[in-house]
Amino acid sequence: MKALQDLDIFVRTADSGSLSATARALDITPAAASAALKRLEDELQTRLMVRSTRSLRLTPEGAVFLEHCRAALATLQEGAQTLHTGRTEVRGTLRLAVSSDLGRNILLPWLDAFEAQHPQVRFRLQISDRRANVYNEPVDAAFRYGHPPDSSLVALPVAPDNRRVLCAAPSYLARRGTPTHPSELAEHDAVCFLLGDELNDRWNFWKDGQAVEVKVRPHHVANDGDVVRRWALMGRGLANKSRIEMAPDLAAGRLVELLPDWQTDAAPLYMVLPDRRQLTPGLRLLREFVASACAQVR
Numbered sequence: 497m498k499a500l501q502d503l504d505i506f507v508r509t510a511d512s513g514s515l516s517a518t519a520r521a522l523d524i525t526p527a528a529a530s531a532a533l534k535r536l537e538d539e540l541q542t543r544l545m546v547r548s549t550r551s552l553r554l555t556p557e558g559a560v561f562l563e564h565c566r567a568a569l570a571t572l573q574e575g576a577q578t579l580h581t582g583r584t585e586v587r588g589t590l591r592l593a594v595s596s597d598l599g600r601n602i603l604l605p606w607l608d609a610f611e612a613q614h615p616q617v618r619f620r621l622q623i624s625d626r627r628a629n630v631y632n633e634p635v636d637a638a639f640r641y642g643h644p645p646d647s648s649l650v651a652l653p654v655a656p657d658n659r660r661v662l663c664a665a666p667s668y669l670a671r672r673g674t675p676t677h678p679s680e681l682a683e684h685d686a687v688c689f690l691l692g693d694e695l696n697d698r699w700n701f702w703k704d705g706q707a708v709e710v711k712v713r714p715h716h717v718a719n720d721g722d723v724v725r726r727w728a729l730m731g732r733g734l735a736n737k738s739r740i741e742m743a744p745d746l747a748a749g750r751l752v753e754l755l756p757d758w759q760t761d762a763a764p765l766y767m768v769l770p771d772r773r774q775l776t777p778g779l780r781l782l783r784e785f786v787a788s789a790c791a792q793v794r
Contacts, residue, residue, distance in 0.1 A: 500572065503565050505532040506544065510562050513552055566636070567774040586778040587616030593638035597721035597741045598765075599623040603639065603786070610785050617778060625691065625721055637779055638768045639786070641738060650772045652783055655765040655790035661739040662699070662760060663751040667731035675734075675754060678708040685715035685733035689724050699736045701758040708758075712736075738763045743793045765790065 508518040509529065519529040530547075537544050544558035554562065570588050594603055599621060607619050622635055641658075643651050668685075675681055678701040689696045695717065701708045715733040718724050725742065728735035729750055735742070740763075745751040767783045769775060 502532040502536045570776045586614050589618045591620040591636045593622040593635045595625050640768045641763050650769045651766040654787045658763050660760040662754045664734045665731040681710045686712035687716045687724050687727040687733040688714040690719045703758045
């Protein structure tokens, strides 16, 4: 299967930045590795890498082709493993982008549980509240709230019914009182999330056909969702965040849900990919696993 070996050599060389390193890893000569790259470029009629005696870098076309190669090789490797074992055993590295609070406090233990079921899987996490560009960045999928505005992306539902929850620490409520109507929130301190230039300081509520939008007073602002959650736990103000992220603190009594009879803003969670062909068996199983875990959040 020389064509597959050529693809593997291309991916390894792109990752290491060295033909020599790839040759050593595969126990072949550098000349053989170089010939494989040339063979691949000739077949595609496209230059994939710019090579000199001291450096090697991907061309723009090579960077695009690289991500398709990763997905294709992962799928083929899992298929080959199935032939040998007679069952689906996912393996390899899953590269995920996820927001700070969801990644650190919720997804991390779920990934550990998934890995316990599939010990041949490894994870590479990119944790940031900046939205990852799944086209250009080295990630296989991103867990993201809200349906992506880019219609060319594939958004697979993970927790489509998830909503925000208004909550505060008992210490804050003891000091400032418990609001009984959304209109009272303007009199309270709020801890707010900042995404780029967009400040989440307008909170929406619905009940019995009545809609109320409240512009809250930001007491503390952060561009990190985990910091917003920590401020809420410290009693710095009201928070209005994804229920998935706040559920453990609500269950433990560290936070108290407010206005439970009012419906809050939707916060559906999706697994986002640039192309459905990149949905490998490993990513498919992970999405199902995380969706099942989210469904148990109350």
